[in-house]
Amino acid sequence: MSDPTSATVRLCADLIRARCVNDGSPESGHEHRAVEILRDHLGVAGEVVESAPGRQSLVVRIPGTDPGAPSLCLMGHTDVVPVTESGWSQDPFGGEVRDGYLWGRGAVDMLNVTSAMAVVTGRYLRGELPPLPGDLIFFAVADEEAGGILGARHVLEERPELVEAEYLLTEIAMPTIPTPGGPVIPVTASEKGPAWRRYSSRGVPGHASQPHGRISALVPAARAVARFADDGGTAEISDEWRRFVAGLGLSPDEERAMTDPDRIDEAIDRLAVEDPGFARWVHACTRLTVTPTTLHSGVKANVVPDVADGDLDVRVLPGQDAASVDEHFRKVLGPDLYDDLEFDIILDESATASAPEGLLWESIGDAAEAVAGHRRLLPALIPVGTDARFFRRRGTVAYGVGLFDERMSFGDLLTMFHGNDERVSLGSLDLTTALLAETVGRFGERSSPGP
Numbered sequence: 001m002s003d004p005t006s007a008t009v010r011l012c013a014d015l016i017r018a019r020c021v022n023d024g025s026p027e028s029g030h031e032h033r034a035v036e037i038l039r040d041h042l043g044v045a046g047e048v049v050e051s052a053p054g055r056q057s058l059v060v061r062i063p064g065t066d067p068g069a070p071s072l073c074l075m076g077h078t079d080v081v082p083v084t085e086s087g088w089s090q091d092p093f094g095g096e097v098r099d100g101y102l103w104g105r106g107a108v109d110m111l112n113v114t115s116a117m118a119v120v121t122g123r124y125l126r127g128e129l130p131p132l133p134g135d136l137i138f139f140a141v142a143d144e145e146a147g148g149i150l151g152a153r154h155v156l157e158e159r160p161e162l163v164e165a166e167y168l169l170t171e172i173a174m175p176t177i178p179t180p181g182g183p184v185i186p187v188t189a190s191e192k193g194p195a196w197r198r199y200s201s202r203g204v205p206g207h208a209s210q211p212h213g214r215i216s217a218l219v220p221a222a223r224a225v226a227r228f229a230d231d232g233g234t235a236e237i238s239d240e241w242r243r244f245v246a247g248l249g250l251s252p253d254e255e256r257a258m259t260d261p262d263r264i265d266e267a268i269d270r271l272a273v274e275d276p277g278f279a280r281w282v283h284a285c286t287r288l289t290v291t292p293t294t295l296h297s298g299v300k301a302n303v304v305p306d307v308a309d310g311d312l313d314v315r316v317l318p319g320q321d322a323a324s325v326d327e328h329f330r331k332v333l334g335p336d337l338y339d340d341l342e343f344d345i346i347l348d349e350s351a352t353a354s355a356p357e358g359l360l361w362e363s364i365g366d367a368a369e370a371v372a373g374h375r376r377l378l379p380a381l382i383p384v385g386t387d388a389r390f391f392r393r394r395g396t397v398a399y400g401v402g403l404f405d406e407r408m409s410f411g412d413l414l415t416m417f418h419g420n421d422e423r424v425s426l427g428s429l430d431l432t433t434a435l436l437a438e439t440v441g442r443f444g445e446r447s448s449p450g451p
């Protein structure tokens, strides 16, 4: 399963070398490089949508045989987040294979899955596999790492007919989790909503040599940052979380602790000793989180600042909305500090979810059974946002799935996501390709009218 020359390994290495680094500015990304590589690999021109110079997304559609049959879209982003080169032991854009891993930025987010999707699509394009009843769409999308504005959202607004589908596979793909009942495969079925806010405060400028009685804009802003940072959040258990925990095969008492808002924080403290990454994940999946990420204020050492502002990364659980955010802010800041600040909305998106059942879910189960020997799928809530949210809001059923070998753990993935020394085992690239290929095939069989 770990042939270093497999098509997915080669393609993933090429995509890593394409260095489609998205720093959040419209001039970054350069996803046209990935589009060129993918067109070359697939041997077709496809449809290219360009949202800004160089910000290209590629769509390749393979028409189905039955116009009434459901369509399936394989969506993988081609951009990656920046790196801190000094933290890496290998060249982050070398696409090198060492010790049985392919190293480089994007190896697990998500060039691994994007390349597997392209390899599967190629088999259908070359006629190695018969067409599905419904359309099969390969969508290599730009700008996921900056919120999808120049990628998925743009394509859905400008050319929806290219990518709209009843079913969608995308990220995030997570390694298998061991449980007493055998390994389970996490399948992303829901994600928290980004509800980012900008906060600001006002003061009166003056000479900083005489601070008595001055109103500095910096002080309430800094107090707010400290309060948000010190607050542990208020635990809330969603159905999605309950379902995830139920699949972990914990003892009845552990399971109760992980789903009881009064006990979850103790459980997180215990987890943090062994596995800080997983503890962080559990914490994020069980509450509205607020992380102060920027604070700008002041112009000079001797001038009392008249303005301070900054951003808050806020993520809401299923069922929470803008009112939940406001209520949380009031509670954490207290009425006085809350009134000293102004809040503006940067993003106000709710959580999205697809039910873990139905045609695509069962097709993934069939595929898992064929490739991994069992169909223990674990529907997972993820604390991060993906492009799946745009599709779920339009009624598409969307999941994220892959398959990893024993060289990759859930904890490894959490550490490597946007981190240093990102890498994927070669076996995992082949397993993800096999799982996706089988899923697409079973989806076709299950959506056939039958004899």
Ligand SMILES: [Zn+2]
Pocket: 077, 109, 110, 144, 171
């Ligand atoms: Zn990603």
